[in-house]
Amino acid sequence: MGNEISDDTLTACANLFSSNYGVWGQQASTISKHTIPGKNCLSHPEHTVLVTRYLQVDPLESPLLYGHAFATVWDYGERRVGWVTQLVVDKQVHQRYIVTQLLQSLKLHVLFSHIDIVGLVSSHPAACNALAKYATADIKNIDLGFICEHTSGILGSSPISYLKAAQLTGALFEDNCNSGTVSSVFTKFFVDHTKPLEVLSLYKKKDQWCLGELLDGHKFLAIFPITPMSSTVPLSPVTPTTS
Numbered sequence: 001m002g003n004e005i006s007d008d009t010l011t012a013c014a015n016l017f018s019s020n021y022g023v024w025g026q027q028a029s030t031i032s033k034h035t036i037p038g039k040n041c042l043s044h045p046e047h048t049v050l051v052t053r054y055l056q057v058d059p060l061e062s063p064l065l066y067g068h069a070f071a072t073v074w075d076y077g078e079r080r081v082g083w084v085t086q087l088v089v090d091k092q093v094h095q096r097y098i099v100t101q102l103l104q105s106l107k108l109h110v111l112f113s114h115i116d117i118v119g120l121v122s123s124h125p126a127a128c129n130a131l132a133k134y135a136t137a138d139i140k141n142i143d144l145g146f147i148c149e150h151t152s153g154i155l156g157s158s159p160i161s162y163l164k165a166a167q168l169t170g171a172l173f174e175d176n177c178n179s180g181t182v183s184s185v186f187t188k189f190f191v192d193h194t195k196p197l198e199v200l201s202l203y204k205k206k207d208q209w210c211l212g213e214l215l216d217g218h219k220f221l222a223i224f225p226i227t228p229m230s231s232t233v234p235l236s237p238v239t240p241t242t243s
Contacts, residue, residue, distance in 0.1 A: 005045070005050055009050070009052070012065040013050070013052075013065065013068050013070075013086075013088070015065075016065050016066075016067075016068060016088050016090065017086065017088050019090075020088055020089070020090055020091050044072055044159055044160075047072055047073050047074065047111065047159075048070060048071065048072045048073075048085075049070070049071045049072075049073075049106060049109045049111050049112065050068060050069070050070050051068065051069050051071075051102050051105040051106060051109075052065060052067065052068045052102075053065070053066055053067040053068070053098055053101065053102060054066065055093075065090075066089065066090040066092075066093050066098070067088065067089040067090065067093070067098045067099070067101075067102055068086070068087075068088055068102070069084055069086065069087045069088075069102040069103060069105075069106065070084070070085045070086040070087075071083060071084045071085060071106055071112070072085055072159070072160060073111050073112065073115060074157060074158055074159050075157065076117065076150075076153060076154050076157045077153070077157075079116050079117055080114050080115045080116060080117070080228075081115060081117045081118075081119065081154055081157075081158070082106065082111075082112050082115035082117070082118045082119075083118070083119050083120065083158070083160070083163070084103065084106075084118070084119070084120035084122075084127075084131065085120075085160065087099060087102065087103075087120065087122065087127055089102075095126075099126055099127055099130040100130040100133055102130075103130050103131060103133075103134045104133075104134060106134070107134070113228065114228045115226065115228060116225060116226055116227065116228050117150070117154065117223065117224070117225055117226065118131060118134055118135055118223070118224050118226055119131075119154065119221070119222060119223035119224070120222055121166070121185045121187070121219040121220065121221050121222075122219055122220055122222070123191065123193055123196045123214060123218070123219045123220065124195075124196045124199065125139075125196060125199050125200045125203050125209065125211075125220070126199055128211060128220050128222040129203075131222050131224065132222070132224060134224075134226070135224035135225070135226045136226070137224050139203070139208055139209065139210075140203075140207060140208040140209060140210055141210065142210050142211065142222070142224070143224070143225070144172060144182070144183065144210065146223065146224075146225055147172055147183050147221065147222075147223045148172040148173070150223065151168060151172075151173070151183075151221065151223060152168075154223065166185045166221075167185060167186040168184075168185060168221070169181050169184045169185065169186050169215075169218060170182045170183050170184045170212055170221075171212065179213065179215060180212055180213035181212040181213050181214075181215060181218065182210065182211050182212030182213075183211050183212060183220060183221045183222070184211075184212065184214070184215065184218045184219065184220055184221055185218065185219050185220075185221050186217055186218050187217060187218065187219050188217055189217065190216055190217045193214055193216065196214060197214060200214055
């Protein structure tokens with residue numbers, strides 16, 4: 001869990017994040033250069049999971065971190081939410097199902113044994129698709145009604161401040177929406193969307209997408225109901241303080 005993560009591991013994760021998420025778009029001048037997306041991913045360590053993937057390139061050198069995922073759990077009414085707060089893969093090893101492997105690894109952790117809702121916000125369609133696989137759902141046929149009905153309650157019950165304050169956009173949340181968005185969050189982080197848009201176009205060509213367009217400063221919002229991995233271990237309430 002988060003309170004067992006070493007400083008060396010956190011440093012490696014921070015470096016991977018900075019190296020692979022630090023390309024800003026043209027509107028990035030509207031935000032502070034000191035802004036660090038994902039800084040809240042370890043704000044509640046006792047309810048946070050970190051999964052990693054390392055590559056041993058040189059037997060005489062330390063293994064290299066090439067992917068990681070932070071995820072936090074909290075209670076939403078009688079349900080339990082597992083939320084992926086940061087998901088990073090080295091750009092040199094994209095399209096090798098590493099995102100899928102990272103998310104599937106979450107199922108092995110006790111904190112995720114009782115969750116019945118999973119979610120994330122991401123600018124990359126592949127991340128949304130990997131989460132759909134986690135939930136044994138189909139990315140082209142997402143239950144948009146579930147997202148529309150539960151998003152406000154899920155985010156409102158979150159202990160993570162940036163999620164509680166998330167600005168929801170798209171046809172699911174806005175009347176007379178004509179931007180082409182369906183389920184999105186305005187993050188105010190204007191990262192370069194060139195690669196995600198290229199991947200999005202491929203999903204669209206195959207008619208495998210229903211979350212709408214990706215606008216500057218936005219990320220997709222994906223939420224899925226799932227069947228808990230375990231129903232035999234007593235469920236203790238998660239009551240982290242809000243950050």
